Amino acid sequence: MGRNRLVLTLRNHLVHGKPQGLDIQGEIFFLSSCHHTCTSSLYSFFIHFSSCKSSSIFIQMIPQQESDFDHNYLKPYYGKLFPFADIFKWMTYGHDGKHPGCDQSYFGRREFSFTLKGDFYLRFQSFNNALELENSIKEKCPLKIDIGPVYTVDPAKRHAYAQGDNNVFAPVERELIFDIDMTDYDDVRYCCRGADVCLNCWPLMTIAIKVIDTSLRDDFGFKHILWVYSGRRGVHCWVCDGKARRLTNEQRASIADYYRVYKGNENSHKKVSLMGAALHPFLATSYTNVLKDYFEKILLTSQNLLATEERYEKILSMIPDESIASELRGKWQDSRRSSSAKEDINVVRWEQCKQLLQSGKHKAQGLRRCVEEIVFFFTYPRLDMEVSKHMNHLLKAPFCVHPKTGRVCVPIDPNQCDEFDPTTVPTLFQLLEELNNEGLRADVNGEWNGTSLGNAITLFRSSFLEPLQKACKEEIERSYNLKLQQSKNSVGW
C-alpha cells in the first residue's frame, strides 16, 4: 500500500432512502447498491471490499491532503475556469451600454472586496468594465471575493464625497441577501457539530431553501432568486429583482423579521413560541408543505431524535404540561426495545407524543401548538439577521473556492434542491485534474465546459442570468421610454 498513509474518503450513500453512515473516510463510487459493514482497521476494510461479491464496485483511493485546497491552484482556476463574463453580466443588470437608457456608471459604482493570502483585506475595489475586473482578480488571486452594494458614486472616489454631515457616499442598490449556516442548528443535529456537514443534516438546508424560496416568490413576488452553496456548511440567497435591490434597510429588516421564528440564547429556555389560535398563513403553509414531512419522514430517524434518554428528554422539556411529559417518559423508559422492531423507535415514540398532545384531553395553556413548536424548533430555517438587514453587508461571490474545503460555491437549483449533495460539489483539485485530462481545448464556451463546473455554470445561466438580463433590459427600456414621454409632454405644443 505504500508508505504514505492512504485514507479513503467515503461518501454517505443513500441506499433505499436510508442513509448509511460510515465512519471511515474513503471515496467510493457505488455502481450498484451493496450493503456493507465497516471495520475500524483500514486494511481489513480494504479486504472486505475486495472480497465483496458484487463485481461492479470501483474503489478509487486518493492520497489524503490537509484540505482540498492550495493557494497556488487558484491561479489556474482564475486563469481558466472562473466565469468572469457571467459575473460581469449579472452585475451590470442590463447596463451594458447597448441601449441609450443604460447607466454607464452603474457597474463602476459596485463595491467588490478581496481577501488575499496572509489575511490582507482590500475593500472598496471597483472596476469600469469586465476586463478590469478580470485582470485584477487574476493578478491578485484573492482567497475570497465579496460583493458589496452599488453606491452613489464610484467607491474608489468615496473620500472626495464624504464631507462632514451630508454624506453623499451611500449605498443605493443592493440585492436582498440571506445567509443560512449549519452551525446555527447545532442544538438540533447530533450527527455533526460546527463546521462539519453530512447528508444526515444537510436536509436542514434543503428545508431552508424550500421554505424561503417559496415565500420570496409567493408572498413577496420576487422572481430573480439565486441560491448558492457557501462551500462548506451553508447556503446563500441573492434576490436580484429591481424592487429587492432598492429596498431600504428598514424594509430588509422587516423581511428578515417576517422570517424569524427561532429566538434565543444560552440563557433563555423557550426558543420557539407560536402563540395565537392559528398560525400565520406563511408559517402554516411552510409547516404543511415542508416542515412536517421532513421532520417525520427524514429527520426523526436520521437524527434519532427520540431514541435515547438524553435526546427524548430534550423534546420532553419542550412540553409545558408536566403530566404529559411524565406519561411519555414512563412509556419510553421502560420500552428499550419495543415489540415490533420493524418500525423505527423514533417514529413510534413521535406518534405517541403527538397523540397525547393533540388528544384534546389536556387543554392546558401553551399546549395548543406544542407539536408544531417542536417541529419548528427542529426544522424551521434559521437566518443570520444581520446579513440581511444592512445594505452595506458584503457577501461572498458565487464560484469562489472555499479555502477550507476546496469546494466551489456553485448555484443550487431550488426546484431540485432535494437532490443537491454537498459532498459531491466539485473541488479545486478535481477541476484542475479534469482540465489536465481534457488537454488544452480552446472551447468557445470557456474551458469549464468539459469539467464538472459545466453543469454549475449552465444552471447559473439558464435558470438565473438569462431571465434576469431579459427582465433588466425590459425595465431599462420601459423607464427610458417613460422619460422620453415625460419630456415630450413637458415640451408640448
Add this chain to the structure above:
Amino acid sequence: MEIVRPQSHRNLFSSNDAVSVPSLPLYRSAPPLEVRLEDFESFAIDRLRVLKGISDGLSRGKKPEEMEKLVKELWKVNMRHQHASEVLNKDIISHFVLRLVYCRTEDLRKWFLSMECALFRYRFRFLTPEAQRAVMDNFDLTCRAVNNVEFESIKEKLGQVARSMGQPSPTVDAIFYKVPFEEVPELVAGRKVFISQGYAYVAMNQVVSLVATLFRSQLSKTLILTNRVAINCCRKWTSSIREQEKHRLTPIVEALSSSYLGPDFSQPREYAEISLKDIDQVAKSSFPLCMRHLFDKLKEDHHLKHGGRMQLGLFLKGVGLNLEDALAFWRAEFSKKVGLEKFEKDYSYNIRHNYGKEGKRTDYTPYSCQKIISSTPGAGDQHGCPYRHFSEENLRAALSRMGVNSRAMEDVMDKVRNRHYQLACTLTFEALHGMTCDAGINHPNQYFSDSQKILQPKKDSSAQNLVTARE
C-alpha cells in the same frame, strides 16, 4: 411665509392642507401665511416642547397607552392658542419653522423626523373615523381598498392572520387595504398582515402603521429638499437681506436647534455629582444591577467589550462623573490589562467621544431601560439587562450578592418570569432601600438618583453630626 412686524395682524389662510384635513395637516407645502416675529419663535418653542416631551417619554420606555396619554397632554398644554381659529395656523407654522431649523444636519433631521412621525401617529389615533378617512384620501389610500371578489378569495388567509394575533376573523364588511409590502414594514416584521405577490393586506385597525410610514417617507424626502433650499436661501438671504432681518432671525434659528427642555440625564443633578473616590462606595449602594454587574466585571477582568463600555460609560457620565475623572477611572482599570500606552491609543478616544469631545461632537445620552433591555449581548458581552439576559441561576446569584433577601427574591423572579423586567428592577430597588418606588424604574440613572435621594439625607446628617462633634 413672510415675517412681519408686530403691529400687523393679518393672517391670510388658504392652505390646501387645511381644506381637506381640518384637524391633522400633512405639511406638504409651506402655507402663504404671515407670521409675527414673536410668534415665529414662541410657536416653534411650544412645538419643540411637545417633541422633546415625546422623545423623553420614548427614552423612558413608556408603553404605547402611556405615550398616547402623554402626547394628548403635551399637545393640549403647549399647542393651544387664545383664538381657536389660530390653532391650526400655529400647528402648521411651528412645524415649518422647526423644519427650517432641523433640516441642517443628518442628526437633526433624524431626530426631527422620528419625533414628528411619532407625533403624527398618536394624533392620527385620536381622529374621528371621518377625519382618518380624509387623511387616507390624501395619501390615495381609499382607492386601494380590497373589493368583494378579492376579499372572498383571501378571506380564509385573512382570518388566519387575525386569529394568529388573538383577534376574531374579519367579517364580510371589514375593510382591507392592499398596499405594496414596502409601505408597512412594521406589520410585515411582526407577521401581522397577509402578504401575497408583493402586496400586504392591511386591516382598518392597522391603518395607523401604514399612514405613519407614508407620512414618514414624505417628510423625509422634503427635509432633504428643505435643506438644499435652505442652503440656497441662506446664501441669497445673507447677501440680499437687510441687516436687521438677518440679525433677528438667525439667532432664533440657531438657538432653537440647541435648546433642551427637559431631563434626559445629559446634565447631572447637583447632589448626584460624584468623583473618582466615591465610585466604589456608590456602586455598592446605588447602582442598579445592570451597572453593578458591569462595574464588578470591569474590576475583575480589567476589561469590558464595547457594549459594556458604552452602557456603563454613559451611565457614569449621567451620574456626574466628569471627563477627567472618567478617563482616570477607565485608565486605572484598563491599563492593568492592556497597559497605559494601549489604553491611550485605543480606548481614551472613545471615552472622549462619549462626552462629545471628538468626531461628530454628539453628546451621547445615557441608555434608558428600554434600550438596554432590547440590546442583544453576545458571547463575551456583559451589558444588557440582567433581568432579561441572565439565566435564573445567574440572576439569583447576582441578586443575593447585592443583598436581596430570599422573600423579595421570589417576587423578583416571578416578575422576571412574566417578562416584567423593569418591575423586577423596581422590586429590587424597594427591597434594598426599604422604600417603595412608585414611579417605577425606567432609566438606570433614575435608579441611581432615586437611591441617592434616599441615602443622601442620612449621609448629610451623619456629616453634620461629625461636624458638631468636632466642634
